[in-house]
Structures are given as structure tokens and as C-alpha cells.
Amino acid sequence: MTRKAPTPVRFDAAVAVRLQAYVATHPGLSLSSAANRLVDEGLRTTEHPGITFREGPTGRRAGLVGGPDVWEVVRAVRSARAAEPELAEHGLLSMVADNTGLPLRLLRTALRYWAAYPQEVDAEIAAADETEQAAERAWRREQDLLAG
Template sequence: FIDEALRAYEHPGIVFRPGPTGRRAALSGGPDVWEVVAALTAVRDEDPALDEEPLLLELSNVTGLTPAQVGVVLRYYAAYPEEIDERIALNREVADREEQLWAAQQKLLRKRKP
């Protein structure tokens, strides 16, 4: 908690929330930092030619955040990229596992022909 308090002080607008996968950095009153960074990656992948200002505007449009809020998130990510990248990877693994379980469940529920 001390580390989180210091980080929140260093990055105004960032808070820490509990969750099933542990505590995570989030924008106060907004999404988790990892969600915005994942959206940034998706926007970049969709249009790699975007320069800084158009990229920030598109990210604002996609997330519904103001450019200032996006700036808060990106500043935190610049300071702690490993933490956020790890969270993104963990969420991707969980999503993949859940998809596999869903597919297995659907296979079990399908009617078998005699």
C-alpha cells in the first residue's frame, strides 16, 4: 500500500483497485491502465502510420477519455511498462483459457448422432 500511495502521488489521477487477479492501476473514475494501453496497441495495429496527435485523438475517441486522461495513463505506463505489459499478458491468458473452456463445454452440449 505504501508503494501504491507513492505511485499515486507521483501520478495524479492514478488509483489502485482490487480485483480477482490482484490490485491494479487505474484511471480515477475510469478504466484500468492496461485497458487503455491495450486500446493503444489496437489503434496502432489498425493504422501504424498515425502520428502522435492523431493517435492520441483516436485513442481518446476509442476509449471515451479526454486527451488529458489519456496522457495520465500513458505517463504511468511509461514509468511502469513491465507491470502493465504483465497485466495485459495475464488477461490475454485468462481470456484464451476461458475461450477454450467455453469451446469444450459447447462440444459436450452438442447432440451426438447415434
């Protein structure tokens, strides 16, 4: 566990009220953990323009503004690389752009974010892969039962 540095912060009254409202609608978060999350995400969006954070079934995760989650883009690039191992970078990204409808600049935004936070994004990919595998296993069991 990383040590947390005590940092005194004074919020404007309106910001403090909004932060308390945020905590009230997010069970399990303390005022301190919510402030830490929001400051971290704010810094990340400053470092990586075009990235946003959204809630979902696996918790908060990075996504492209107006686009898919970062993990989905990275998984698409990996899939394209596996299918076409000989493609040069531009060809690979063009193929993903054609298949996803995302412009190259957004693909690069997602890849830069992944390069900065690979463990976080890779964990989302692993969770999605496991969920898909579990659903397929359940479907196969159902099909086996129905086949007689």
C-alpha cells in the same frame, strides 16, 4: 529478491489504528508489508496525479481515478496502433479517445504511468490476454461438443 532497508517509522496513534484495521481485513499482509504497499502507492499517486489503486481479481492494480485500469488503456492504444500503424501520435490517441470516451489527458496519464512501470502493467495485460484465450478455448470445446 530486493533487499529491504530497515526504516524506523512512528505513526500517529490514529494512523496506526487504521493501518492495523487495514491489515486485519487483508489476510496475508503483515503490518510491514501493508505499510510498504500503502507508502509505495501513495508515492506513485503523487508522482502520477490521476492514478489510483484498486483491488480486483488479479490483485491490486493501477487505474485512472474514475476510469478504467491502466492496463486496459495501454491495451487499447496497442490495439489501435496495430489496426492503424500509419497514424501519427495525435491521430492514434484521438482514435482511442473516441472509442473509449476517455479524454486525451487521461490517456496520457495512463501512458505516463505505464512508461514508469511497464513490467507491472504488461503483466496485467498478459494475464487478461491469457484469461480471454482460456475462455475462448473453453467456449470452442463446448461448441464442438454441441455441434455433434
